[in-house]
Amino acid sequence: MFWKGVLEGYNCTVFAYGQTGCGKSFTMQGVTTPPSQRGIIPRAFEHIFEAVSVAEGTKYLVLASYLEIYNEDVRDLLGGDSKKRLDLKEHTDKGVFVQDLSQHPVQNVVECEALMDRGWKNRSTGATLMNADSSRSHSIFSIRLEMLEEGEHIRSGKLNLVDLAGSERQAKTGSSITLKALVQQRAEGIRVYPPSPDFATHLPLSRP
Numbered sequence: 211m212f213w214k215g216v217l218e219g220y221n222c223t224v225f226a227y228g229q230t231g232c233g234k235s236f237t238m239q240g241v242t243t244p245p246s247q248r249g250i251i252p253r254a255f256e257h258i259f260e261a262v263s264v265a266e267g268t269k270y271l272v273l274a275s276y277l278e279i280y281n282e283d284v285r286d287l288l289g290g291d292s293k294k295r296l297d298l299k300e301h302t303d304k305g306v307f308v309q310d311l312s313q314h315p316v317q318n319v320v321e322c323e324a325l326m327d328r329g330w331k332n333r334s335t336g337a338t339l340m341n342a343d344s345s346r347s348h349s350i351f352s353i354r355l356e357m358l359e360e361g362e363h364i365r366s367g368k369l370n371l372v373d374l375a376g377s378e379r380q381a382k383t384g385s386s387i388t389l390k391a392l393v394q395q396r397a398e399g400i401r402v403y404p405p406s407p408d409f410a411t412h413l414p415l416s417r418p
Contacts, residue, residue, distance in 0.1 A: 212369070213257045216355055219365035223372060224250060230376035238373045239330065251351055251371045255322040258353065258369075271356040273313040274322055276329035280347035287329030287349070288312050313354070326351060349373045 212222045226234035240249025262270045276287040277296070284296045289312045297309045316322050333349060351371045358364050 213254050213261075216258070216353070216367035216369045217261055217357075219357065219367045221368045221370075223370040224254075225370075225372035225374055226250075227374050228376075234376075235373055238371060239326070251326060252319070252323060254353070254369060254371060255319045258355070259319055259322075262355075267360055269358045272316050273354040273356070274316050274325050275311050275313050275352045275354070276325060276349065277308060277311055277352075278333055278347045278349050284308055284311075285332075286311050287332045288314060288325055292332045322353070348375050 212224060215222050226237045228234050236249065238249050238251050240252060241247050258272070262272065274288075278285045278287050284298060285292055285294065286296060286308075289310075296311060298306065299309045300306050314325055316325065329349075329351070333347060349372070353369045353371075355367045355369075356364055357366070
């Protein structure tokens with residue numbers, strides 16, 4: 211499973227893509243009950259913390275963040291001011307990152323789900339012809355793991371869980387074409403960053 215790579219210090223991105231009303235947000239978030247309808251995000255929480263709880267000889271620090279990209283503005287859904295616009299930066303070691311994005315230590319699934327619910331309520335939504343409460347934004351819930359094994363340096367892995375806005379909106383800007391090209395290039399082993407300022411294609415490629 212994808213989460214195993216994160217525990218080994220790799221960067222992983224999972225995203226839902228499609229038209230409004232096709233079930234992207236439900237796929238990522240799901241519902242609490244019945245358990246069989248929980249989404250990818252809460253299931254990832256369970257797998258990660260289960261692995262952390264049984265690990266021997268390794269110390270873990272788990273950090274969570276939740277951001278929204280709306281009209282090319284980046285907002286921290288878990289920060290003190292969810293309306294504040296954050297800047298996208300690039301660093302030689304960090305790669306692409308969001309400056310001043312809050313990071314929240316979490317110790318279990320319950321704490322992660324509480325952050326997810328809190329951030330979800332701050333997302334920008336609006337009515338469309340396809341959905342009365344449609345997400346108008348991209349969102350990225352990130353889990354960063356820092357691992358310290360005896361006699362080794364600190365390793366870090368990051369899991370980006372992305373809920374994209376409806377693809378009918380992206381078609382107008384061409385970002386869906388850019389995203390498709392980038393995914394294909396990464397699959398072929400080509401290390402590349404987007405030739406455009408589109409945050410939706412930059413951020414999932416950031417390093418841990």
